Amino acid sequence: MSSQLSQGSLEIIMNGGHYDKPIMQVLGSKKIQGSGANERFRLLVSDGKHSHSFAMLATQLNDKLITGELSDYSVVQIDRFVTSLLKNTGKGEKRVMIILDITIIKPGSEVGKKLGNPQTWTEETAASAPAQTTMQPAPKVAALPTQSANQVTSMDTSSLASQMTHPIASLSPYQNKWVIKARVMSKSPLRTWSNAKGEGKLFSMDLCDESGEIRATAFRNECDKFFDMIQVDKVYYISRCQLKTANKQFTSLKNDYEMTFNADTVVSECQDDASSVPTIKYDFVPINEIADKATDSLLDVIGVCRAAADVQELTARSTGKLLKKREVTVVDSTGGAVSLTLWGNEAENFDGSTNPVVAAKGARLTEFNGSKSLSCLASTMIRLNPDLPEAHKLRGWYDNGGDKMDVVNISARTGTYGGGSNEWITFSEAEAKQLGSGDKGDYYSMLGVLTFTFTDNAVYKACPQEQCNKKLVDQENGLFRCEKCNREYPNFKYRLLLGANVSDPTGDQRITAFNESAEAMIGKSSADIGRMFEYDKTGYTALFEDIKFRTFVFKFRTKMETYSDEARLKTIVVSAQPVDYKDGNARLLKSIKAVTGVEV
């Protein structure tokens, strides 16, 4: 019975030797860390002669355990593995085996029992064998079979390359003597920061090898030292970094840790054959499953670009920065479609005319008024027509009728949730939907009447800087001071900030209209209104009397805010347009029909 197992292979492997594709039995598994996509499992395996529990499953194989495919008593062939000697474990050195590829020869349900009578393999068992160290000189390594790509086989003069490397999956903060051989999947631009704690610069890179992936960040001095050297797609030997727990909010990489370069960090480019180090690792989510994922999570997705909108320019509300975006709709053979938003240069340079396959790693799932879409972050990797099996499959599918498939677009904005669509709702409906209670604020459109305007401070002298609209302090000496820019100006620009009440048949709402929307409502430029405020008070007052009781199609952004312990809705006019009564009547007829069921 136990003869089908590779008896004695465990002993060889645990002593640092190699055994080609050993056949073992799984006797148990245990989760040792993490959760969700980042959990890691330890296996108890037996070769019929010995058993040991220092085998770890590379995270990309987790599914086999979770789905039950890799059940206890399964007989498996370990197609690919690496071993790593852990130090500082409290009990001296300990070798772990990381399983990279596995074939299930016989499922546990068919085997149903432990094969043979394996004895627990201990470090004492190992003591009888020649001692192995973590840092093996090249000749010794070269003497081993080269099944594992993580072993350097050539006689390299570089001191780093002459050592045995460690799989990324084995790195942890509890162990600092390691060298990894990793490919750079992506590299961020150099960025500076400045906050209460200080300022500095940094860049980060995402690294991978056969066993896993990890993010590394370099700060300040290390930026100067390594930024130019690190190039995407190249393979490097890296050692001596600090390891710390990764914040999952900012990375989709499957690793519980991330690395920080420090003064001791050594990086050298791998000059020999690195073709076995993978280029990039994806965990693609089928498009029809994206909507089930948590908002704000980072996902990998691949699809064919079915449509690409034009580049849109907009100004970021929070920073005043000018932004460029392009929405690309991607589809896959699941019949799902999702919008992927590209930013900046990526948005400008994108060409969707040839319907390229788009692969994104680490795109953020965002929700806007009930529909979900993906948005690229600075750390998102986008590749067009990548040389991946999934991409070739999609190409074939799309070019052979897939383009004509009916799709469900999870980013479609019509219908579902009154607010975000073009649908008009009432104040009482907005209240019933509790619009404004979320973190991000909600948008809705409605037909409303302007019933009152607060005219006293509707116009103010604002900072003349392009993106700064801060109210200036009159220094009474011909100069105006901007507290935000921290400087004085001889000039200013007029801007509007109009408080008003809007009513509809169901209620009323205090609203605020900033410059552009207030100009649209009044029908005059802020410069003209400012001049009237200074030199023609009667005309100024008349402007606001004129617009009182006028009806507009308003688009509002509303959000609950707290002022001195009191929560109230802050509702801002995104746009105010005159009513197109033909459209208004069509909407009215439609809602009459919806309410009464009568064709009108």
Add this chain to the structure above:
DNA sequence: CCCCCCCC
């Protein structure tokens, strides 16, 4: 030590 990543 960053962690901002935008808009409808």
